[in-house]
Amino acid sequence: MAHTDWADERYRFEQRVARSAVGPPEHFSDRDGTTMLTVATLDAFEGDYGSTPYLMLTLGLSKAGRFLRSGDWGRVDGTFRSGTQALVLPNAEAEGFSPKARLMGLNINPERAHTVLADVGGIDALVPAAGSLGDDPLISSVMTALWHDAEAHGLCTAFLDHGLDLILRRFVEIDRPRSSASVRRVKPLSSKEIQKIAELIESRIGSDLTAAEIASELGRDMRSLTRSFRASTGYAPYEYLTFRRMERAKELLQTEETIMEIALQVGYSNPAKFAAAFRRFCGCSPSEWRCGVR
Incomplete structure (x- = not known):
């Protein structure tokens, strides 16, 4: 696969948010665009979500309504509200609908996530979390803390690294509470x-x-x-x-x-x-x- 131009992907994502945002969004990014944090109020939507090479984590910041995402990783159907979390794997195609809502999103280079989770199967360990909506207080609090830290210091602090690691591991723990030794065993395909x-x-x-x-x-x-x-x-x-x-x-x-x-x-x-x-x-x-x- 071709090398990903993260600066270009950051621009594409910001343009996509701008097209559906109600009011000006807040964008924070590291220098090369491999990690982004965005806070925006997005209008109600129905249709093709589009794909991105980022691993995307979303946190609801307001009351919203019913949400549907159906695509490569199956069907996620539920109610999106304040504190609800959703995870979308990189390059995943999907369609559906979402309510008007204020959201915070974290976009992460998948290679980074794969490295963080190497001892539990890499980014594939996040597959179960991509199949449902979550409501975990730890994830909500860490994502919110990252937002406030970004407002004060930008997206370039050691707290960002620690926070992302906590969030990614928490998504794995919620959906698969078993020993890492059992996770590492991979039955090869015949x-x-x-x-x-x-x-x-x-x-x-x-x-x-x-x-x-x-x-x-x-x-x-x-x-x-x-x-x-x-x-x-x-x-x-x-x-x-x-x-x-x-x-x-x-x-x-x-x-x-x-x-x-x-x-x-x-x-x-x-x-x-x-x-x-x-x-x-x-x-x-x-x-x-x-x-x-x-």
Whole structure:
């Protein structure tokens, strides 16, 4: 995958917040954009959430209402209110709706999170937390403290490092209260299982397919499948699905088909969403890639 330009991703995220914010948002960022803290009141929303390479943590700061996020990691359906927490894994595609609400968000470079959680399975240990809304007092208090510290000192203090580590580990503890020794054991995928996943992905490359469906096909829970698949291939299942879609798109870009037609054939009804995924994996837009190979 292409190197992530975090300064560019920070700009994209700030623009996305600005489009839905009611009033001016507060943004705090480290120098290279790999960690961001944002506080904003966002208008009610319905549609495609869009994806980002950040690991995203969100805390409700006001009364809100019903929330739905359905996508790569399954379905999260509940009530968002003050103190509610949500976690979204990097590059996760989803759609749904959310109420008007004042929120605080922490965007984190996933490599950082993977390093912090290396002893408990890395970022894959957060998969269960991404499947539900939380209401943990410790997470709320630490996130709030990080916000007030950022207002006073910016997002460059030792407290930020300590706070992020506390939050990430707490998300893991809530959803999996067992010994780290048991977590480290990863049952590898057999060659037949890998082949079955590859065949499923190739057969569904132009239609909706979630990580939950892949896990169900193998009779595994999503967390164990993700860890085993990454150990065997270097990818999480949803990352591999996107990778294969982009490889197929490269083949189609050497034909006379339009970008819209190609997007539809590799599972994207929105060409802008396809272009964003292509740039993330290939380092350039589909049009730029086409010009470079023809």
